[in-house]
Amino acid sequence: MDHAGERREPTMRDVAALAKVSTKTVSRVINGLPGAGPEVVERVRAAARTLGYRPNLTASSLRRSDRRSATIGVLFEDLSNPFDSALLRAVEDRARHNGVLVLAGSSEDDHSLQRELLLSLSARRVDGVVVMAAGGHQDALQQERDRGTPMVLVDRPPTFGGTDCVTTTNRDSSREAVLQLAALGHRDIAFLGDRRTLWTSQERYTGYLEGLAQAGLTLREELVRTDLHGADLAETATKELLDLGTPPTALFTAQNLVTVGSMRVLRARGLQHRVALIGFDDFPLADMLEPGITVVRQDVPGIGRKAAELIFARIDGDTSPPVHAVVPAALVRRGSGEIAPSAD
Amino acid sequence: MDHAGERREPTMRDVAALAKVSTKTVSRVINGLPGAGPEVVERVRAAARTLGYRPNLTASSLRRSDRRSATIGVLFEDLSNPFDSALLRAVEDRARHNGVLVLAGSSEDDHSLQRELLLSLSARRVDGVVVMAAGGHQDALQQERDRGTPMVLVDRPPTFGGTDCVTTTNRDSSREAVLQLAALGHRDIAFLGDRRTLWTSQERYTGYLEGLAQAGLTLREELVRTDLHGADLAETATKELLDLGTPPTALFTAQNLVTVGSMRVLRARGLQHRVALIGFDDFPLADMLEPGITVVRQDVPGIGRKAAELIFARIDGDTSPPVHAVVPAALVRRGSGEIAPSAD
DNA sequence: GCCGGTTACGTCAACGTTGACGTAGGAGGA
DNA sequence: TCCTCCTACGTCAACGTTGACGTAACCGGC
Numbered sequence: 001m002d003h004a005g006e007r008r009e010p011t012m013r014d015v016a017a018l019a020k021v022s023t024k025t026v027s028r029v030i031n032g033l034p035g036a037g038p039e040v041v042e043r044v045r046a047a048a049r050t051l052g053y054r055p056n057l058t059a060s061s062l063r064r065s066d067r068r069s070a071t072i073g074v075l076f077e078d079l080s081n082p083f084d085s086a087l088l089r090a091v092e093d094r095a096r097h098n099g100v101l102v103l104a105g106s107s108e109d110d111h112s113l114q115r116e117l118l119l120s121l122s123a124r125r126v127d128g129v130v131v132m133a134a135g136g137h138q139d140a141l142q143q144e145r146d147r148g149t150p151m152v153l154v155d156r157p158p159t160f161g162g163t164d165c166v167t168t169t170n171r172d173s174s175r176e177a178v179l180q181l182a183a184l185g186h187r188d189i190a191f192l193g194d195r196r197t198l199w200t201s202q203e204r205y206t207g208y209l210e211g212l213a214q215a216g217l218t219l220r221e222e223l224v225r226t227d228l229h230g231a232d233l234a235e236t237a238t239k240e241l242l243d244l245g246t247p248p249t250a251l252f253t254a255q256n257l258v259t260v261g262s263m264r265v266l267r268a269r270g271l272q273h274r275v276a277l278i279g280f281d282d283f284p285l286a287d288m289l290e291p292g293i294t295v296v297r298q299d300v301p302g303i304g305r306k307a308a309e310l311i312f313a314r315i316d317g318d319t320s321p322p323v324h325a326v327v328p329a330a331l332v333r334r335g336s337g338e339i340a341p342s343a344d
Numbered sequence: 345m346d347h348a349g350e351r352r353e354p355t356m357r358d359v360a361a362l363a364k365v366s367t368k369t370v371s372r373v374i375n376g377l378p379g380a381g382p383e384v385v386e387r388v389r390a391a392a393r394t395l396g397y398r399p400n401l402t403a404s405s406l407r408r409s410d411r412r413s414a415t416i417g418v419l420f421e422d423l424s425n426p427f428d429s430a431l432l433r434a435v436e437d438r439a440r441h442n443g444v445l446v447l448a449g450s451s452e453d454d455h456s457l458q459r460e461l462l463l464s465l466s467a468r469r470v471d472g473v474v475v476m477a478a479g480g481h482q483d484a485l486q487q488e489r490d491r492g493t494p495m496v497l498v499d500r501p502p503t504f505g506g507t508d509c510v511t512t513t514n515r516d517s518s519r520e521a522v523l524q525l526a527a528l529g530h531r532d533i534a535f536l537g538d539r540r541t542l543w544t545s546q547e548r549y550t551g552y553l554e555g556l557a558q559a560g561l562t563l564r565e566e567l568v569r570t571d572l573h574g575a576d577l578a579e580t581a582t583k584e585l586l587d588l589g590t591p592p593t594a595l596f597t598a599q600n601l602v603t604v605g606s607m608r609v610l611r612a613r614g615l616q617h618r619v620a621l622i623g624f625d626d627f628p629l630a631d632m633l634e635p636g637i638t639v640v641r642q643d644v645p646g647i648g649r650k651a652a653e654l655i656f657a658r659i660d661g662d663t664s665p666p667v668h669a670v671v672p673a674a675l676v677r678r679g680s681g682e683i684a685p686s687a688d
Numbered sequence: 689g690c691c692g693g694t695t696a697c698g699t700c701a702a703c704g705t706t707g708a709c710g711t712a713g714g715a716g717g718a
Numbered sequence: 719t720c721c722t723c724c725t726a727c728g729t730c731a732a733c734g735t736t737g738a739c740g741t742a743a744c745c746g747g748c
Contacts, residue, residue, distance in 0.1 A: 021698090022698050022699075024698065024699080025697065025698080028696095028697090035695075036696070037695085040696080061703095062703050063703050064703085065703095
């Protein structure tokens with residue numbers, strides 16, 4: 001069954017020898033090109049089958065004129081994050097449809113790691129990359145872009161020009177969330193956000209400010225907590241907020257894991273029915289909690305589809321001006337965002 | 345900034361010309377091999393920098409004797425499933441550590457799609473593959489294995505010999521779950537499982553049977569529902585079970601999405617505090633529900649690490665006998681599995 | 689019978705890189 | 719002084735494949 005035998009992999013030459021034709025003819029048959037008679041085709045196919053021949057795409061793409069590797073790179077922050085993995089899946093589906101495979105990596109929001117991964121992708125001559133840009137400078141991204149690699153940024157726009165990008169309605173949806181809380185009578189609405197270096201965090205914060213302003217509320221600086229990377233930091237920050245003399249009556253948590261962290265604290269203190277909560281980013285089972293968690297839901301498959309569409313268009317030579325596609329998010333009301341301020 | 349100019353990518357030849365050395369010397373410098381004087385090294389580095397040279401790994405691995413592509417393939421069922429994506433991340437971390445990139449694909453539990461993806465990986469000459477075998481026959485997997493591609497199966501063992509594999513304690517943990525329910529006094533314990541073609545489903549079902557037997561309970565065939573692929577089918581099945589003349593007082597849901605489906609129905613009927621529930625596979629926020637969901641938790645990072653460890657050992661030439669590693673799962677008690685049968 | 693066109697092949701070089709091997713020059717030892 | 723060994727390069731071919739181009743055989747039409 002399993003032979004550890006170190007035999008060479010069969011090549012076109014081997015197939016050609018067995019079928020008594022030239023390698024060029026084998027190439028024609030394998031690639032389904034015309035110029036081979038029916039019986040020769042059958043002979044070559046049979047030879048390939050008996051030898052267990054597999055075409056070598058790396059050799060092929062090295063030689064071919066189009067130089068395609070039929071592979072794209074995907075560089076997200078953390079592939080185990082549900083947002084990232086849903087996005088990956090959407091891109092992958094579209095890629096498969098084009099006969100393209102996906103090289104996937106997690107940058108952990110570290111731009112030096114992102115740079116390394118980008119170089120690795122570049123060394124493998126991927127046809128294009130879909131990137132969730134790490135915070136901080138984007139020199140490596142720009143450099144790669146400038147070398148001519150088709151590139152689409154998702155979730156966060158580039159700090160340099162000339163590159164397609166797909167984001168969601170971060171600011172507008174955040175404003176909407178805050179306005180909804182204000183409409184219920186909340187005056188002390190806290191903002192809990194991820195790293196300030198992230199564009200999405202900034203946008204959502206701006207939306208928060210706009211919401212407050214539009215509702216005629218004044219900003220209480222001490223209700224703003226940022227740089228909460230991960231649920232643990234969010235928990236700590238939420239506790240601090242609730243321990244304030246005049247604690248917030250509503251929380252706007254501007255990221256996935258931050259929402260989870262805040263939820264944990266509210267539940268631990270039995271406040272989940274008293275303090276309103278709206279989170280940015282949906283997550284599984286948000287509807288099954290008590291109360292259900294009101295969230296701003298991004299259209300993740302939509303974003304992924306759009307990003308894939310753009311990257312493949314660019315790969316196919318589309319040279320139209322760069323696009324910044326904005327895929328709308330929607331407020332999903334489930335209860336936690338519909339709690340009015342308590343009367344005490 | 346962005347020049348669409350169709351200029352050729354610089355190669356070693358270009359660098360060599362600029363640095364006034366031979367391509368072989370450039371190769372030595374790029375690969376950090378000895379045999380180049382310090383000032384030549386500097387000259388070559390400078391030339392590479394000015395030209396924006398990037399080594400071409402495909403050409404390199406074509407020519408090199410070890411033939412490594414520094415790439416492995418990962419073929420899971422659905423990369424957007426939290427179990428799969430956590431596994432992917434664990435494998436990816438270990439791969440990165442070895443300077444290896446990951447080509448990821450979703451087989452959707454369709455063995456003909458899996459075959460196609462496997463051929464794609466093979467054409468790219470990946471150094472090895474980590475596969476969650478699709479249900480049904482595994483001819484394509486075996487064929488690939490027999491060609492000498494290092495392979496590790498995760499979650500489900502191979503139906504053929506000679507291949508490493510990493511699974512969890514499906515049967516033992518399922519038995520333990522059922523015994524816990526029986527110990528609380530439950531006599532009508534339902535089994536809800538995924539596709540019967542899946543080895544994990546079969547194992548968990550066997551564990552369920554063993555649990556019943558060990559507790560001295562007799563199997564009620566009508567309490568067994570299988571082939572529930574996805575939360576929707578699970579919902580329907582759960583409703584049917586609850587509508588029986590003598591409905592079950594406890595549910596053992598043998599997969600992720602099945603658990604979610606059952607939970608939805610229990611909540612919709614207000615039974616979440618009356619009908620006991622233990623699920624196989626943990627999921628995010630299971631602890632924050634009311635009641636918390638008792639689950640059998642697999643050690644996903646552990647499984648991923650082990651799988652990665654095995655595949656890289658094989659790639660590095662380890663020829664010891666094939667291993668079937670079993671990573672223990674643990675019962676996590678959160679409430680839903682600790683509900684005693686109601687007295688009516 | 690001859691000519692132009694088409695079909696079905698084959699030959700050859702090249703894609704970018706590296707292994708095998710060659711060589712010039714200097715260092716070091718007897 | 720001569721020989722050996724080492725260092726720092728260079729030359730060449732080959733990895734598996736395909737683009738460009740060559741060619742022999744055949745077909746149809748006049």
